[in-house]
Amino acid sequence: MNIIQRTLLLTILSACSCAAVAHDMAPAAKPQGATLLKNATVHTVLNGTLSHTDLLLEQGKIKTIGSNLSAAEARVIDLTGKHIYPGLIALDTTLGLTEISMVRSSNDTSDIGDDNPQLLAAAAYNPDSELLPTVRANGITHAQSTPRGDGLAGQSLLVNLDAWTIEDATHTATGQYHLYWPELPTVYADKARTEKAAEAYQQAVKRIKQHFNAAYRYQLGSASKQHQKEDIRWQALMPLFKGHGKLFVHADQQQAIEEAAALARQYQLPLVIVGGYDAWRLAEVLNEQHAAVIYTHCLDLPARPDEPIGQAFKIPGLLKKVGIPFAIGFSGDWDSRNLPLAAAQTVAWGLTQEEALKAITYDAAQIVGATGLGAIAEGYDASLVVSDGDILDPMTSKIEALYIDGRQIDLNNRHRQLYQKYLKR
Known part of the structure; x- marks a missing residue:
């Protein structure tokens, strides 16, 4: 095989490998109109657990939390006996x-x-x-x-x-x-080996301190508008300082x-x-x-x-x-x-x-x-999990629906596909 043929083969194999790791579940589209989730046990995280509670979702947010809610033209989903958690x-x-x-x-x-x-x-x-x-x-x-x-x-x-x-x-x-802070040195039976490990640790810590000192001095120089050679590493750290x-x-x-x-x-x-x-x-x-x-x-x-x-x-x-x-x-x-x-x-x-x-x-x-995320409250992102059972109990929990910014997500995946495949064996 000559160089051109070999290069072409590697290019094709690379493209195939990229395609092989891409899943075929299309991202969910933005919801049209409101969604009303009714009669669930809602784990708000910030305000306790609410029984027989409704959630009204609009434009990717949690608009209203309460009982016996209604909304004209909203898609209504009855979740009696189910639990709603923040994503x-x-x-x-x-x-x-x-x-x-x-x-x-x-x-x-x-x-x-x-x-x-x-x-x-x-x-x-x-x-x-x-x-x-x-x-x-x-x-x-x-x-x-x-x-x-x-x-x-x-x-x-x-x-x-x-x-x-x-x-x-x-x-x-x-x-x-x-x-990533370096691992502390291991104490070995061999004294020389222990000393070598300790020295390597100290050198690694020294390099970290040198990097932060250089970044800090770079930030000071930039603040004083002194001319200095641009360094993309320390430039990237400036917001942190x-x-x-x-x-x-x-x-x-x-x-x-x-x-x-x-x-x-x-x-x-x-x-x-x-x-x-x-x-x-x-x-x-x-x-x-x-x-x-x-x-x-x-x-x-x-x-x-x-x-x-x-x-x-x-x-x-x-x-x-x-x-x-x-x-x-x-x-x-x-x-x-x-x-x-x-x-x-x-x-x-x-x-x-x-x-x-x-x-x-x-x-x-x-x-x-991340603001507006991680709890069920009015104005928060409508990123939610609907479960039949306690989500912290792997023996009883069954995730039945998932919402990200109000979009209901396809729960199909490669594992489920393989499970269904080998059921037919």
Whole structure:
């Protein structure tokens, strides 16, 4: 095969592979007129649970909540015996950035280097991903699409999971900067190896501090209108230093969180800790800085051999007890559909059912700066889940309908198609 033939074959195979990962569920059209959902149990998140309640949806918003509502020419849906919840919000996912994690051409989660604050998840997001319909089927309407990497990895955005383009999908896209704090050095039996690991850790932390110092000096130079060579990395960080964003630091261990908090305090940066296994131990430090936590270990084993088996499960309850604002996340891509199960796990370990639901809806929306989302209230986005049974109970919950901005979404997906296929075997 000559070079031209080989190039043509690779081009065809690449095009076929892209088509193979595009789902065939067309995004829902905007609703024509109003929709009236009647007689449901409504879990408002902010104002308790309302029985036998109606919701009137108009122009993508929740217009009215009450009993015995009526609206001329509205499409009426009787939901007697059903539950309505706010759409779930999955934080710290790579949805839309990866299709098959082991296939490099379908994995756009990271780039080379440890100083890439200019990279935007929006530039790589694929609204046609096969993973999105499978996640929607578990009640997730929105997700934070998050870059991975070392050091400053880039900027995430909050998207709705039913859209033709990234412009249609984007809900909140500004000021979500992600910093991956280096792993603390392991203590080995070999002293020389331990010292080498400690030195590598210190060098990695030193590089992070150098990057923030360079970015801060660049911002000062720009403010004073001094002539300087443009640097797209530090240019991208300028909104953060001006208070128009948040620094999401991925860290779990106490020392790492303390060092990250000190860096944020030095430059007066709004801070969110992602992971946050030891965050509850640092309540004074984090509360002083009005920091929040996206806790991502609800279904994990203990991090240390001397911890009780349920340690990871009860940390959200500990965060609540010490007053640290938090949301529950589930790091991953297709497996982020386990978000309601992760939240449910915390109910037996310190949170109430209402608090667990709030941690994957309203609290999640607040942390990423999404207004009018995550609760059922008048004027909020009509992003809702209709379930037969408790959405936090995977044994009894059955998602029957999903609405994003008032649009009823197709719940078909690749998993359901395969299920129906092999029923015929």
